[in-house]
Amino acid sequence: MQAKGPEKRSGPNREVRALPKVLVSGRGGSGKSTLVSLMSRSLSKRGPVLVVDADESNLGLPSMLGVDPPTRSVMDWLGGKGAVREKLFAALRGVGRESPCFFESPVTLISLPRDCLSSYGNIYLVRIGKIEHSMEGCACPMGALARGFLKSLLVDSSEWVLVDTEAGIEHFGRGILEGVDTVLLVVDPSREAVILAEKAARLCREADKPFLVVANRVDTGSEPILQNMLLSAGLRTAASFPYSPDIAQSNLEGSHLGELGEEETLRELISKMEAVATR
Ligand SMILES: Nc1ncnc2c1ncn2[C@@H]1O[C@H](COP(=O)(O)OP(=O)(O)O)[C@@H](O)[C@H]1O
Numbered sequence: 001m002q003a004k005g006p007e008k009r010s011g012p013n014r015e016v017r018a019l020p021k022v023l024v025s026g027r028g029g030s031g032k033s034t035l036v037s038l039m040s041r042s043l044s045k046r047g048p049v050l051v052v053d054a055d056e057s058n059l060g061l062p063s064m065l066g067v068d069p070p071t072r073s074v075m076d077w078l079g080g081k082g083a084v085r086e087k088l089f090a091a092l093r094g095v096g097r098e099s100p101c102f103f104e105s106p107v108t109l110i111s112l113p114r115d116c117l118s119s120y121g122n123i124y125l126v127r128i129g130k131i132e133h134s135m136e137g138c139a140c141p142m143g144a145l146a147r148g149f150l151k152s153l154l155v156d157s158s159e160w161v162l163v164d165t166e167a168g169i170e171h172f173g174r175g176i177l178e179g180v181d182t183v184l185l186v187v188d189p190s191r192e193a194v195i196l197a198e199k200a201a202r203l204c205r206e207a208d209k210p211f212l213v214v215a216n217r218v219d220t221g222s223e224p225i226l227q228n229m230l231l232s233a234g235l236r237t238a239a240s241f242p243y244s245p246d247i248a249q250s251n252l253e254g255s256h257l258g259e260l261g262e263e264e265t266l267r268e269l270i271s272k273m274e275a276v277a278t279r
């Protein structure tokens with residue numbers, strides 16, 4: 001389904017704010033895409049939400065959101081991976097200019113080509129680009145484009161942007177933090193997730209980006225252990241989502257998550273995100 005397109009909000013006084021673009025990060029399988037979907041549903045009751053799929057590999061986000069994949073990615077829009085790679089290499093060859101300019105003017109939800117968006121009510125999905133062919137090369141062009149896209153993206157005062165990422169922390173290395181305001185570090189009950197969150201938190205501090213830690217898929221046995229491990233790493237959780245058999249089943253069946261999240265916990269998390277964003 002191609003997006004109908006958000007309504008134009010009027011006039012020269014269209015209020016623009018830099019906040020909040022939220023990056024969702026964590027290890028593979030921790031629940032990033034699930035939380036992006038649940039949060040987008042909750043936030044969409046208040047205004048438009050642009051979900052940016054910056055994971056070049058995984059394909060499950062559209063079904064979790066209840067939309068078809070957009071017809072074109074941002075990469076397609078800009079002429080494909082070859083064209084994006086050329087711009088990236090040209091910038092790397094240039095003296096003292098390592099950030100390619102992919103967009104001549106600021107990008108907004110309204111200005112995005114309709115076939116780059118899918119929508120469900122107030123939720124809009126845009127994809128940066130996926131690996132499509134064997135031997136096509138690395139995902140560096142997608143990483144550079146994700147950073148450029150997010151840096152160029154202007155957000156209306158009623159809008160939120162949620163960025164779903166690939167597993168791990170390569171996106172930090174690629175500089176994606178330059179294009180976002182806040183980071184959610186998703187931690188599932190595993191040692192690796194805690195170690196990764198500790199490192200990601202350090203990278204956020206280094207880049208002077210506020211972050212919140214979210215525990216996901218916990219139960220009564222694992223939650224206190226996880227909380228203690230996080231505390232020992234100097235991290236406190238902003239929210240904790242329990243293991244939900246309904247979420248697991250919905251994912252298996254490929255049906256959209258709808259209202260399956262803990263609404264109260266989602267609302268509290270969103271309030272904390274707002275507090276961070278307006279600090
Ligand atoms: N709170 C939860 N309760 C039960 N299953 C969950 C929960 N969060 C995520 N899952 C399941 O864990 C798996 C990985 O989630 P996903 O959001 O795809 O992770 P990621 O995007 O971090 O790789 C999926 O099968 C998903 O349904």
Ligand SMILES: [Mg+2]
Nearest residue numbers: 032033055058
């Ligand atoms: Mg995912």
